[in-house]
Amino acid sequence: MKFKKSWLLLLSFVLMLGILAACSGGDDAGTEPEGEGTETEQPAEGPQKGGTVVGAMDTPPSGQFNPIFYEEAYEANILSFIYEGLLSQDENLNFTPGLAKEWSFNDDQTELTFKLEENVKWQDGEPFTADDVVFTYKLLASPGYIEAGGIRSYFAGNLVGYEEYSTGASQDFQGVVKVDDYTVTFKFAQPNVKALSDASFSIIPEHIFKDISIADMPAAPESREAGKIVGTGPFKFTEMVQGEQYVLEKNADYWKGEPYLDSVVWKVVDQAVILGLLETGEIDFVADPNGFQAADYETVAAMPNVEIIEQPDFGYQIMGMMVNHRAAGDKTLDPSKWTVNEDLKDQKVRQAIAYAIDRQAIIDGLLYGRGIVQNSPIATQFDAYDDTNPPQYEYSADEAKKLLDEAGYKDVDGDGFRENPDGEEWVLSLNYPLGNQIRERSAPIVEEYLEAVGINIDLRQPKEAAAYFEDLENNAQDWDLYLVGWSLDSTDPDPTGLWDAPAAYNYSRWNNTEADALLKEANTPPEAFDKAYRNEKLSEWQVKFGEDLPALILYAANSLWAHNTRLHGVDVLPYSFLNDTHLWYVTEE
Numbered sequence: 001m002k003f004k005k006s007w008l009l010l011l012s013f014v015l016m017l018g019i020l021a022a023c024s025g026g027d028d029a030g031t032e033p034e035g036e037g038t039e040t041e042q043p044a045e046g047p048q049k050g051g052t053v054v055g056a057m058d059t060p061p062s063g064q065f066n067p068i069f070y071e072e073a074y075e076a077n078i079l080s081f082i083y084e085g086l087l088s089q090d091e092n093l094n095f096t097p098g099l100a101k102e103w104s105f106n107d108d109q110t111e112l113t114f115k116l117e118e119n120v121k122w123q124d125g126e127p128f129t130a131d132d133v134v135f136t137y138k139l140l141a142s143p144g145y146i147e148a149g150g151i152r153s154y155f156a157g158n159l160v161g162y163e164e165y166s167t168g169a170s171q172d173f174q175g176v177v178k179v180d181d182y183t184v185t186f187k188f189a190q191p192n193v194k195a196l197s198d199a200s201f202s203i204i205p206e207h208i209f210k211d212i213s214i215a216d217m218p219a220a221p222e223s224r225e226a227g228k229i230v231g232t233g234p235f236k237f238t239e240m241v242q243g244e245q246y247v248l249e250k251n252a253d254y255w256k257g258e259p260y261l262d263s264v265v266w267k268v269v270d271q272a273v274i275l276g277l278l279e280t281g282e283i284d285f286v287a288d289p290n291g292f293q294a295a296d297y298e299t300v301a302a303m304p305n306v307e308i309i310e311q312p313d314f315g316y317q318i319m320g321m322m323v324n325h326r327a328a329g330d331k332t333l334d335p336s337k338w339t340v341n342e343d344l345k346d347q348k349v350r351q352a353i354a355y356a357i358d359r360q361a362i363i364d365g366l367l368y369g370r371g372i373v374q375n376s377p378i379a380t381q382f383d384a385y386d387d388t389n390p391p392q393y394e395y396s397a398d399e400a401k402k403l404l405d406e407a408g409y410k411d412v413d414g415d416g417f418r419e420n421p422d423g424e425e426w427v428l429s430l431n432y433p434l435g436n437q438i439r440e441r442s443a444p445i446v447e448e449y450l451e452a453v454g455i456n457i458d459l460r461q462p463k464e465a466a467a468y469f470e471d472l473e474n475n476a477q478d479w480d481l482y483l484v485g486w487s488l489d490s491t492d493p494d495p496t497g498l499w500d501a502p503a504a505y506n507y508s509r510w511n512n513t514e515a516d517a518l519l520k521e522a523n524t525p526p527e528a529f530d531k532a533y534r535n536e537k538l539s540e541w542q543v544k545f546g547e548d549l550p551a552l553i554l555y556a557a558n559s560l561w562a563h564n565t566r567l568h569g570v571d572v573l574p575y576s577f578l579n580d581t582h583l584w585y586v587t588e589e
Contacts, residue, residue, distance in 0.1 A: 047260050047568070047569065047583070047585040048260065048585050048586065048587055049260050049585070050260075050261070050262050051260075051261055051262060051585070051586040051588075052261065052262055052263045052264070052265060052586075053261060053263075053264055053265070053284040053285065053564075053567055053584065053586060054264075054265045054266075054267055054282070054283045054284050054285075055077070055264065055265070055266050055267070055283065055284065055285045055286065055287065056266075056267055056268075056269040056274050056277065056278075056283045056285070056286045057074055057077060057266055057267070057268050057269070058268070058269065058270065058271045058274065058290055058435055058436065058437075059074050059268070059290075059434070059435030059436070059465050060074065060242070060243040060244070060268045060465070060466075061074040061075040061077070061078060061246070062074070062075065062465065062466040062469070063075075063224055063242060063466075064218060064223060064224065065078060065079060065082075065223060065224060065229050065237065066204065066217065066218065066222070066223035066224075066229075067079055067083050067201070067202035067204055068136070068139055068140060068145075068150060068152060068204065068217075069148070069149055069150060069151075069217065069218045069223060071151065071469060071473075072465070072469070073288055073289035073485075073487050074289070074465075076288070076487075077266060077288055077289075077578070078237060078246055078248070078266060079202070079231075080233075080576070080578040080581075081233055081234060081235035081237075081248050081264060081578070081581055082123075082229060082231035082233045082235065082236070082237055082248070083202040083203070083204065083231040083232065083233055084098055084099050084202060084203065084231065084232050084233050085098050085099065085200045085201055085202045085203060086098050086099045086100035086103075086114055086116075086133065086199055086200060086203065087100060087103075087196060087199065087200040089490055089491065089573065090573075091573060091574060093381065093382075093490055093491075093574065095196050095200070095491075098200075099116060099117055099120060099128065099203060099232065100114035100115060100116050100117070101115055101116070101117050102114070102115045103115070103196075103199075105195070108191060109188075109191035109192065109195070109525065109529075110187065110188050110189075110190065110191055110192070111185055111186065111187050111188070112185065112186040112188070112192075112195045112196070112199060113179070113183065113184070113185045113186075114133075114183070114184050114185075114186075114199070115182065115183055116128070116129070116130060116133075116182040116183065116184065117182075117255060118182050119255050120232050120255040121232070121253055121255065122205050122207075122208075122230050122231070122232055123230050123231055123232070123233075123236050123251050123253075124208075124230050125253070126205065126207050128203070128205075128232055129181045129182065130178040130179070130180065130181055130182060130183060130184040131178060131181075131206050132203050132204070132205055132206050133176060133178075133184045133203055134176045134177070134178050134184065134206075135204070135206035135209070135210065136201065136202075136203045136204050136206075137155070137156050137159065137175060137176040137186075137201070138165075138173050138176070139204075139209075139214065139217075140152060140153055140155050140156040140201070141153065141156040141159065141161075141162050141165050141166050141173055141175060142165070142166065142214050143165070143166055143167065143168040143214075144213075144214045144215055145166070145214055146331070146332065146333060146504065147215070147331040147332070148214050148215050148217065148218055149218050149473075150214075150504075151504035151505060152201065152497075152504075153166065153504075154496060154497045154500075154503070155198050155201045156175060156198075158188050158189060158190075158192050158194070158195075158198055159173075159175025159176065159186065159187060159188060159189065159198075160174050160175045160187040160188065160189050161173055161174045161175055161189075162175055162189070174187060175187055175188075186198070186199050190524075190525060191525035191526060191529070192525070193523055193525060193528045193529055193534065194491075194492050194494060194523060196491070197489075197491035197492040197494075200491050202231075203232070204231075205230050205231075208222050208230050209222060226238055226239045226240040226246070226247070227239065232255065233251065233254070234250065234251055234254045234256070234259045234581055234582035235248035235249060235250055235251055235259065235263075235264055235581065236248060236249050236250075236251050243268060244267070244268055245265060245266065245267050245268070246265070246266040247263060247264075247265050247266075248263060248264045248265070248266075249262065249263045250262055250263065254582055256582055257582060258582075259581070259582040259583075259584070260569070260582070260583065260584060260585035261581075261584055261585060261586065264581070264584075267283065269283065271290070271293065271436075271437045272437075274286055274292060275292060275296055275299060275300060278292075278300070278303070278306060278562060278564070279303050279305070279306070281305065281564055281566075283564075284563060284564040284566070284567050284586075285561070285562065285563035285564065285567060285570075285577070286561065286562055286563075287559075287561040287562075287563075287577030287578070288487070288561075288576060288577055288578065289315070289485065289487055290435075290436050290438075291559055291560040291561045291562070292560050292561075292562055293437065293438060293560070294366075294367045294368040294369075294370040294371070294557070294558070294560060295366075295368055297368065297370065297560065300560075300562050305564055305565050305566070306562050306563070306564060306565065307562065307563055307564075307565055308560065308561070308562050309559070309560075309561040309562070309563075309570075309572055309577070310370070310558055310559065310560055310561075311558065311559050311572070311574065312372075312380060312381065312556070312558060312559070312574075313371075313556055313557055313558060313559045314379055314381060314487060314488050314490060314559075314574055314575035314576075315379070315485060315486045315487040315488045315556070316374055316377075316485070316486060316553050316554070316555065316556035316557075317436075317438075317439055317442070317483065317484070317485045317486075317553070317554045317555055317556075317557070318377075318483070318484055318485070318486065318551045318552065318553050318554060319353075319357075319430075319446060319481055319482070319483055319551060319552045319554055320481065320482045320483075320484060320507055320508045320550065320551040321344050321350050321353070321480070321481055321508055321549065321550055321551060321552070322341050322344060322479055322480055322481070322482070322507070322508050322509060323340075323341060323344055323345065323350075323508050323509060323510050323511070323550050324338035324339060324340055324341055324508075324509035324510070324511060325338060325339050325340075325341055325477050325479075325509060326338055326474070326509055327339065328474075328477060333502040333503070333504060334502070335501045335502060335509070335511040338509050338511065341480065342420075343420070343426065343427075343428055343480055344428070344480055346407045347547070347548055347549065348403045348404070348406055348407040349403070349404065349407050349409065350548075350549040350550075351391075351393070351403055351547075351549055352399075352400040352401075352403035352404045352407070352453065352455075353400070353450060353455070353481075353549075353552065354391075354393040354549060354552045355393055355394075355395065355396045355397070355399040355400040355403065356395075356397060356400035356449050356450055356452070356453045356455070357395065357446055357449045357450070357552065357554070358395035358449060359373045359393075359395065359552075359553075359554055359555055360373055360395065361395070362442055362445060362554060362555055363555050363557075365445075366438050366441055366442060366445075367438065367555060367557050367558075370557065370558040370560065371555045371556055371557040371558055372555070372556050373553075373555065373556075374387075374553045374555070374556040375387070375390045375391065375392055375393065375546055375553065376390050376542040376545065376546065376553075377486075377495055377498065377499065377542075377545060377551070377553065378493045378495055378538065378542060379488045379490075379493065380556070381490075381574050381575075382493035383535065384493040384534070384535045384538045384539075385493070385542075386538070386539040386542045386543075389539055389542065389543050390542045390543050390545065390546035390547075391543075391546040391547060391549075393546075393552070397452060397453050400453040401453050401454070404418060404453065404454065404455075407421070408420070408421030409421065409426060409454075411454055416451075416454065417451070417454055417455070417456035418454040418455060418456070425456075426455075426456060427456045427457070427458050428450070428455060428456070428457055428458065428480040428481055429457075429458045429460055429478060429479055429480045429481065430443060430446065430447060430450075430457050430458065430459050430460060430480070430481045430482075430483075431460045431463075431468070431471075431472075431479055431481065431482045431483070432460075432462050432468075432482070432483035433462055433463055433464070433465045433468035433469070433483070433484075434462045434463065434464055434465060434468075435465050436485065438557070439483055439485065440462060442483070442554060443459060443462070443483060444459060446481075446483075446554070447459045457481075472484070472507050473504075473507070482507065483554075484507070486498065486505075487575070488575070490573075490574065490575040490576075493538060494519070494522065494523060494538075495519070495538075495541070495545075496519050496523070499515070499519075499545065499550070500516055500519055501513075501516055506550075508550035508551055510548070510550035512544065512548050512550075514544055515541055515544045515545060515548065518537055518538075518540050518541040518544060519537075519541055521537045522534050522537035522538050522541065561577050566586050566587055566588065567584060567585075567586055568584070568585050568586070568587065569583040569584040569585050570584065571583070
């Protein structure tokens, strides 16, 4: 699985899931570079060895480079070169071999056994084995993982013994079992419709992390410092200047074959100057998570040395509404401890907010039409996406005002802003991060739309991404509305990782028992093995989400990626530019 913010942030903030989320290239037998030690000169018209390419990001990674703890798409850009999962995906979102070369289910679909590749080494030369797979999933299920900041326990949640082990009731975890050095079995508590998705998480090395406690792992040098981060992928993370530049050098012993490129460098560049650097060749590509801006499409298209890739994004930008607040200092995700946000508790208020914002106008004005209005948080690329039944919330200031009146929010003192039903001042805070210029520009537009229907908005000063997401995770008690972008998990349409009540990414702290029950039905065999049944339940959930509305999807922009024509071997996936990077090569033109 490629790194997406497995339902993760990746936070395109963001953010996602996140996100996603794990990475590995597809199987490219017959197209691999020649092995180490081969001196045969490459033909001039074919792949060339050597060279460096430079990619641009508009926001610096926060600095967490451990797959089980990272939160952002910016971090995923780096992790995608370093770590891999047992499985990858192809252009049709079908699962393909990764670190596992084959797999099989038992008769009742409760066990999934993988045969691992036997020639894989970690980047420090140690062998990759089944022990690493067991170790990774044991961490995801460990007591203290969520308290340490982990947000991907759902990858292990369906495994045998998860509940007992994660709560400390048992010291023995039998969910993932080593059969031999190159065979591992995933054991599920019941037949699992998401078994392959659950088993696709990136694997981390046991020999590196086994002596580090789960509480200390997020801050450990092995999770944060270039030169100490070890994966199985085609490039090693060798040096960085935090917030400015991140250098990845080829892993000459990569199990799929030595990469053609010598290195890949990520530079953090303000969006305002990215295109100039792309045109001069100082950067070679701009892609995930934000690409280049739609306003600049014609400018980029006119560059003779640049190729554009445009496709529907595997994610979107939302305005979340904090229905509940997590208790200050609470590190658990227990909905029973949450407190209701009195300013947004009324469903009609949230629906009024949706009607008040002209999303198509934002798409036309800021995205130059290169995007869509989306009313469901399931990616449009999945056939489970329902674009018909959920509420559509077409722009109507009159409908917004009507709903606010019905909810008792009226302008009592004549100042143009509505008071709450008790006649008290009613102000909603709107929070957003720096980094994504379109999102930054959308914030005051959203403020204008909401104030036009009488909602007093406190538009907060934007924060640097790292500080913003720390506040968002802690669910600051005085936050009401927040802007964030999600890069979605490509492995399965199930939105549990984002919107189930105890999900770490459920920053709105939405707690709807009917919606949670529908998600459970959509994932409970044997009925859920019937795709039509599952899609029906997911459709019902999408309707419930749209009615209760813990977040409004502002827009789903088209992905606009670009690369210098000297860069070859680029074979994008529906959700990522970073695919089979060991096959990238450059020609000097």
